[in-house]
Amino acid sequence: MTNKVATLWVLAAVFSASTIGSIALAETLSEAEFIDEAKVKSMALGAELKQALQAAIKQGGLTEGIRVCKELAPQLAAKYSVNGWQVGRTSLKVRNPNNAPDGWETEALIAMENALANGGAPMQAAQAHTGADLAEWRYMQPIVTQAVCLNCHGAQLTPDVSQTLQVHYPEDQATGFEDGQLRGAFTLRYQRE
Ligand code: HEC
Numbered sequence: 001m002t003n004k005v006a007t008l009w010v011l012a013a014v015f016s017a018s019t020i021g022s023i024a025l026a027e028t029l030s031e032a033e034f035i036d037e038a039k040v041k042s043m044a045l046g047a048e049l050k051q052a053l054q055a056a057i058k059q060g061g062l063t064e065g066i067r068v069c070k071e072l073a074p075q076l077a078a079k080y081s082v083n084g085w086q087v088g089r090t091s092l093k094v095r096n097p098n099n100a101p102d103g104w105e106t107e108a109l110i111a112m113e114n115a116l117a118n119g120g121a122p123m124q125a126a127q128a129h130t131g132a133d134l135a136e137w138r139y140m141q142p143i144v145t146q147a148v149c150l151n152c153h154g155a156q157l158t159p160d161v162s163q164t165l166q167v168h169y170p171e172d173q174a175t176g177f178e179d180g181q182l183r184g185a186f187t188l189r190y191q192r193e
Pocket residue numbers: 053057062063064065066067069070071073074089090091093094095096097099143144145146148149150151152153174183184185
């Protein structure tokens with residue numbers, strides 16, 4: 001855990017040596033508290049999604065899993081996006097175009113992919129952003145592809161899955177992944193209200 005926090009700040013320093021720690025955010029949340037809470041929210045969203053997906057697949061197969069994921073993923077993201085938080089998932093290859101990464105997210109995802117390609121673990125990323133009227137923290141937590149994900153994100157999909165994905169996600173980019181590759185990341189913001 002200490003290790004993770006250390007690597008996180010190494011990466012954060014690479015991204016933004018000048019802004020980290022230099023701004024005052026909401027009085028109620030310190031830097032460390034923000035990161036702790038961001039981790040908790042990432043894990044909670046991930047666990048809820050996984051549970052719902054597993055239940056749907058068990059009940060109605062992979063195509064039901066796709067239907068449930070389409071409905072539930074944005075709902076759950078909205079459920080966690082309260083009290084100054086914005087919580088979601090993103091990727092360099094998105095299924096849902098609403099999950100497309102912005103500039104900072106793209107950089108962080110590329111850094112995570114490079115770390116994995118070099119045999120290391122993909123690191124978390126955190127950064128403080130400042131603007132004219134804006135003070136916010138951002139955090140990303142990598143999501144690595146597992147064998148079970150290949151049913152809907154792999155290179156070989158069943159005709160049923162392919163067809164269902166085409167109907168719901170005509171612009172789907174999120175196939176062709178392999179076990180152990182970076183699938184994407186949880187992405188969180190906390191902003192002073
Ligand atoms: C039953 C099919 C199915 C399985 C299995 C599945 N996914 Fe997905 N995944 C989806 C669908 C559908 C979406 C689009 C959800 C939306 O509309 O927001 C999605 C979206 C995502 C996203 C958000 C970024 C994007 O591409 O829009 C991530 C990250 C993701 N999946 C990771 C995983 C991981 C990791 C696993 C394995 C643990 C997994 N998925 C297993 C169907 C699946």
